[in-house]
Amino acid sequence: MTTLVTGAGLIGTAFAQYALARGETVVFLDPEPRADFLRRKLGEKSYGLARKDVRDLPGLIETVRENSVGTVVHTAGLIGPRVQEALGIAFDINLGGTRNVAEAVRLCGVRRLVHISTFGVYDRRRPAAGPIAEDFPRGQGRGYGNYKAAKELILEAYAGVYGFELVMLRPANVFGLGHFWSGSSGGRKMQALVETAITAGTARIAATEATPNEYVYAKDVGRAVDLAATVRMPATAIFNIGNGYVTPFEEVLATLKALCPGVSYEIDAGAMPHESLAPLDISAAKRHLGWEPWFTIASALEDYVKELAAARAS
Numbered sequence: 001m002t003t004l005v006t007g008a009g010l011i012g013t014a015f016a017q018y019a020l021a022r023g024e025t026v027v028f029l030d031p032e033p034r035a036d037f038l039r040r041k042l043g044e045k046s047y048g049l050a051r052k053d054v055r056d057l058p059g060l061i062e063t064v065r066e067n068s069v070g071t072v073v074h075t076a077g078l079i080g081p082r083v084q085e086a087l088g089i090a091f092d093i094n095l096g097g098t099r100n101v102a103e104a105v106r107l108c109g110v111r112r113l114v115h116i117s118t119f120g121v122y123d124r125r126r127p128a129a130g131p132i133a134e135d136f137p138r139g140q141g142r143g144y145g146n147y148k149a150a151k152e153l154i155l156e157a158y159a160g161v162y163g164f165e166l167v168m169l170r171p172a173n174v175f176g177l178g179h180f181w182s183g184s185s186g187g188r189k190m191q192a193l194v195e196t197a198i199t200a201g202t203a204r205i206a207a208t209e210a211t212p213n214e215y216v217y218a219k220d221v222g223r224a225v226d227l228a229a230t231v232r233m234p235a236t237a238i239f240n241i242g243n244g245y246v247t248p249f250e251e252v253l254a255t256l257k258a259l260c261p262g263v264s265y266e267i268d269a270g271a272m273p274h275e276s277l278a279p280l281d282i283s284a285a286k287r288h289l290g291w292e293p294w295f296t297i298a299s300a301l302e303d304y305v306k307e308l309a310a311a312r313a314s
Helices: 010-021 035-042 057-066 081-085 087-108 143-162 185-199 218-230 249-259 283-289 297-313
Strands: 002-006 025-029 048-050 069-074 112-116 165-171 173-175 203-205 215-217 238-241 265-267
Touching: 002 010, 010 025, 010 035, 010 218, 025 057, 057 069, 057 087, 069 087, 069 218, 081 087, 081 143, 087 112, 087 143, 112 143, 112 218, 143 165, 165 218, 173 185, 173 218, 185 203, 185 249, 185 265, 185 297, 215 218, 215 297, 218 238, 218 283, 218 297, 238 283, 249 297
Parallel strands: 002 025, 002 069, 025 048, 069 112, 112 165, 165 238, 173 215, 203 265
Antiparallel strands: none
16 A cells, blocks of 8 residues: 655654655655755655655656555645735646546546645634634635635535545644745744753744643654544544644743753744633544554653654764
């Protein structure tokens, strides 16, 4: 069995670690893969690599057919501020690329598509009485969240007409050893802090990132993706993937300082958002995927420090 992963980034490689361990053949589709990052994440494990873009539909179809792909994990796309900074380019990559992935899946008879969405699809302008479940309204008015919501709607329409299996995951703020080219400001912040813990430098943190957030470690997300790709098709197809609680920025810092007392940071000038953030309801993932996070913030940061230190030493 072969799985095609669009995008050789943090989530795609976290999934690949699990998939390769169970004997799956994995092929990445990425126009600009980072060989050093892939080596850090996957070592000498064997995987395929197609240097192609999700905007290239013929290239997608060719890759799927050449590798007899049975499952597609779609992670490719711009994230967060990068979408807002270039809405037109992001539209072509995020929405056009997703349409092409759906076309390739239906034209090539792929059995299952696992789409990586985000908790950013939820309309946080609406009050939440408690933890946010998967039926909470989508679309929050900014480029990233609206485009992610549109991607979900596109895929739901395709799966409804053409009958392929569709599972969509909505992770909270994912952190772990990555390169963050596609724009995850939250992931970049966490890596800057962990790098500072190792190098005794000073991390510069945007004011918008020094706020409470719900985090989930990349290794937990990779396991969730692996389950989404392999379990019998569940009765429901959309799952929140988070820790189920909101962590203040000060708690992240205190936890990291307990591990590495020399952590130093500066918060850039700017207004901090004052929106409240309700946690995700992750009960559906527990019930239908058999997934729940194994890492706490503390255990994840401890693992992260060790992994980044080993990567820098290699």
